[in-house]
Amino acid sequence: MNNIFDAHAHYDDDWFDEDRHELLCSLPQKGVSTVVNAAVDLNTAKIAQSFAEKYDYMYFTVGLHPENLEDMPSDYLEKIADMLKHKKCVALGEIGLDYHWDIEKSLQHRVFEEQLKLSKELDVPVVIHDREAHGDIMEYLRKYQPKGLLHCFSGSVEMLKEILKLGLSISLGGTVTYKNARVPVEVAQFVPLDRLLLETDSPYLSPVPFRGKRNDSSNIIYTATKIAEIKGIEVQQLLDITAENAKKLYGIG
16 A cells, blocks of 8 residues: 555654654655644644654644643744744644643633634644534634644534534544444544545554554554445545545645
């Protein structure tokens, strides 16, 4: 298989410290054509930028994740806007809301909204993080109607229907392969092929048979195999379609 586009990964994570360069050099030989390394704050965005400058097939995003709002500079929006000028910076993200952890909601909401406004001003796509915050996420998406992606989509088919009406796309990862993954399978069945991207969220959410182990972009093949089976198409066809979708969303020529 080839033309594997990983729409969302975190190769700056400590889990890759021992063999990062060797792994990243090996991925193209395993059929990986493109990886977008998603930042969670300004520091990880700088690291991701260095990856994009070192490895031809890598791109990156810049944004503040709801879990990474401590010690953010007062001029963070200006810094994000400046990094978005880089030729390989393809989106504002990942941004969003996370109610799983005890993080001040008013702060989360303010920073999320400010970044959504910036994405509209600059006309760039967003990468949305939504963890146990579906209702509030939808309110902001209805209000601002950004272009972009809900990564590692965890909502229902009903939520997906509204996401599609707003013109957004979703990405799916290893969770669709899990034994009791009823909702992700339903979502995979329903989502139109032209609104679907594939991701790993590496080093997290490894698909079966690697669940619990470190994930990397080559493992997308297991997710793709499962979704292709659900969709009734060939695996390579799914890889080609989702790669084109990702290139279009991220503006990669």
